[in-house]
Amino acid sequence: MTAKERLVEAAFSLFAERGYDQTTVDDITERAGVGRTTFFRTFRAKEDVIFPDHEVLLQAIEARLGGATEQTALLAVTEGARLVLRHYLAEGERARTRYRLTRSVPALRDREIAGVQQYQRLFRGFLHDWMGGGEDTALRAELMAGAVVTAHNHVLRRWLSGRADDPLREFDAAMAETVGLFTAAGEDEASIVVFRTKKDLNALLPELNRVLGRNP
Amino acid sequence: MTAKERLVEAAFSLFAERGYDQTTVDDITERAGVGRTTFFRTFRAKEDVIFPDHEVLLQAIEARLGGATEQTALLAVTEGARLVLRHYLAEGERARTRYRLTRSVPALRDREIAGVQQYQRLFRGFLHDWMGGGEDTALRAELMAGAVVTAHNHVLRRWLSGRADDPLREFDAAMAETVGLFTAAGEDEASIVVFRTKKDLNALLPELNRVLGRNP
DNA sequence: CATCGAGACGGTACTGAGTACCGGCGAGTA
DNA sequence: TACTCGCCGGTACTCAGTACCGTCTCGATG
Numbered sequence: 001m002t003a004k005e006r007l008v009e010a011a012f013s014l015f016a017e018r019g020y021d022q023t024t025v026d027d028i029t030e031r032a033g034v035g036r037t038t039f040f041r042t043f044r045a046k047e048d049v050i051f052p053d054h055e056v057l058l059q060a061i062e063a064r065l066g067g068a069t070e071q072t073a074l075l076a077v078t079e080g081a082r083l084v085l086r087h088y089l090a091e092g093e094r095a096r097t098r099y100r101l102t103r104s105v106p107a108l109r110d111r112e113i114a115g116v117q118q119y120q121r122l123f124r125g126f127l128h129d130w131m132g133g134g135e136d137t138a139l140r141a142e143l144m145a146g147a148v149v150t151a152h153n154h155v156l157r158r159w160l161s162g163r164a165d166d167p168l169r170e171f172d173a174a175m176a177e178t179v180g181l182f183t184a185a186g187e188d189e190a191s192i193v194v195f196r197t198k199k200d201l202n203a204l205l206p207e208l209n210r211v212l213g214r215n216p
Numbered sequence: 217m218t219a220k221e222r223l224v225e226a227a228f229s230l231f232a233e234r235g236y237d238q239t240t241v242d243d244i245t246e247r248a249g250v251g252r253t254t255f256f257r258t259f260r261a262k263e264d265v266i267f268p269d270h271e272v273l274l275q276a277i278e279a280r281l282g283g284a285t286e287q288t289a290l291l292a293v294t295e296g297a298r299l300v301l302r303h304y305l306a307e308g309e310r311a312r313t314r315y316r317l318t319r320s321v322p323a324l325r326d327r328e329i330a331g332v333q334q335y336q337r338l339f340r341g342f343l344h345d346w347m348g349g350g351e352d353t354a355l356r357a358e359l360m361a362g363a364v365v366t367a368h369n370h371v372l373r374r375w376l377s378g379r380a381d382d383p384l385r386e387f388d389a390a391m392a393e394t395v396g397l398f399t400a401a402g403e404d405e406a407s408i409v410v411f412r413t414k415k416d417l418n419a420l421l422p423e424l425n426r427v428l429g430r431n432p
Numbered sequence: 433c434a435t436c437g438a439g440a441c442g443g444t445a446c447t448g449a450g451t452a453c454c455g456g457c458g459a460g461t462a
Numbered sequence: 463t464a465c466t467c468g469c470c471g472g473t474a475c476t477c478a479g480t481a482c483c484g485t486c487t488c489g490a491t492g
Contacts, residue, residue, distance in 0.1 A: 003470085024448065035471040040450065113333050114326040139370045139390055143397070146366040147359050154355045174355055181359070181397045219441085240477065251442040256479065 004042050004052065006032040011049040012097060020105045047111040050098050054115055057084055061119060065126045073130040074183075077123055077144075078175045081152040084119065085171055088156055099160040120149045144182055151178040220258050220268065222248040227265040228313060236321045263327040266314050270331055273300055277335065281342045289346040290399075293339055293360075294391045297368040300335065301387055304372055315376040336365045360398055367394040 010031035014023040025046055029036045043049050061080040068076030088095045102108045128141035151174040159167035226247035230239040241262055245252045259265050277296040284292030304311040318324045339361035347353035367390040374380035 025450090026448085037471060038469085041470085044450090046449065110326060110330040113330055117329050139367060139393065142366050142370055143363050143394060146362045150358050150362040151355060154358055177355065178359060241479090242477085253442060254440085257440085260479090262478065 003032070003034050003038050006034065007039060007042060008049060008052045012094065015050070015101060016097060020101060020108065047108055050101060050108065051111070051115060053087065054118075057087055058118060058122065060087075061122055065122065068126075070130070073127070074179055077127065077148055078179065080123065081119075081148050081175070082168075082171060085152060085156055085167065089159070089167060096160055099157075116149060116153065120145050123148055140182070144179075147178045147181065148175070151175055219248070219250050219254050222250065223255060223258060224265060224268045228310065231266070231317060232313060236317060236324065263324055266317060266324065267327070267331060269303065270334075273303055274334060274338065276303075277338055281338065284342075286346070289343070290395055293343065293364055294395065296339065297335075297364050297391070298384075298387060301368060301372055301383065305375070305383060312376055315373075332365060332369065336361050339364055356398070360395075363394045363397065364391070367391055 007028060011023070011028045014027055014031060018027075025039055026036060028049070029039050032039075039049075043052075048054070060083050064080045064083060065076050102112045123145035124142050127144050128138060131137035131141055152171070155164065155167055155171045155174050158164035158170065164170050223244060227239070227244045230243055230247060234243075241255055242252060244265070245255050248255075255265075259268075264270070276299050280296045280299060281292050318328045340358050343360050344354060344357035347357055368387070371380060371383055371387045371390050374386065375383040380386050
């Protein structure tokens, strides 16, 4: 068992017992049986000990995005997000413990948000490059990246709080809805119906539906 | 001049001279001519001194959202975001100094992200309530809130880095594109414009754009 | 006028996170 | 054996943040 694993074990157990603020780094290192210096060599800060796989996840996403073609870019992004979700699902109870901590301890909550931002940054850069990297697509890339991360977090939080029985299924649905926002009905078009009449509106509804390509 | 203002002045000047990490709270309070206790009574942490109006902005947004009706909900959200943008624009050089700091100091960057999350949370709650508060609209509300904040930040950063000459105009365009993602040709809605006229169509285009929430 | 209470401020002392630096220990190598 | 490289532990220090207490001012109230 490496020093890192022992530190993580000790930290999670102590946080569960006494709470985050009531646990010092000395407490953690003592239980882990390592020196205090080792802690700060392994983690940059006390808060990072509950996100031990953060760097690994970032690299996994980067690798997934790197192996994408022009045609599979959107798929790569959703699968990158799915990578994160699957990781949390595999963690099981530890992920839920982290969730409780991040919800109750402001310092950890902020830290998690900052971490999510790093995922988003990866997606944004990848999507923007995919779109050509021009200034006209910068906002669109940023919106897409944010939406993907938001959708992922939404499903993840539902599972973490026990409200999702089939998170991967929900993830697919959420992703479909999310990327649909950007792909359906084209860039900046809107359905516009222009007519002039004195008829009653109810009499016009069937014709309106026809123009809009719908079946009443 | 209140103690808070003097602390902010002292902090910004010292950060510009020596940098953030090289400036201690003692340095700030000494230049401001107040006691160290006063600093932590005024700001929760050292990082908060460069976001002195954060709470005020949050309350301003909340007030703006509170005075909205069922029909003006989307307008209220965009104007809430516009409130933030206008505040930064009015700040002028101080906002740019803050931007340089948040870009170079990780602690400040994380703090800012956490602050943005608070705006987003307000929008999300408001939009979700507006949509009825059901589980089926939770994701959609979250996506919209995230998109609005993203679009705002995108324009704000463009202005902060000197790439936007007319930020308010860009903001309107970005917001139109953003809310358009959710309203244009969406699930079972469509933008319908009804009018009768004999005018030339070209003369009507500006008005059409206004109705559609666009800036030509 | 006297005094009482509230609020703002400053000073002191303390905890604990994070850093810098040094020395020890074991494994591989010439 | 001597050397070095990498990992670890210990010590000492800075500084953010907290707790607590005493002081001052000001306005209200008797």
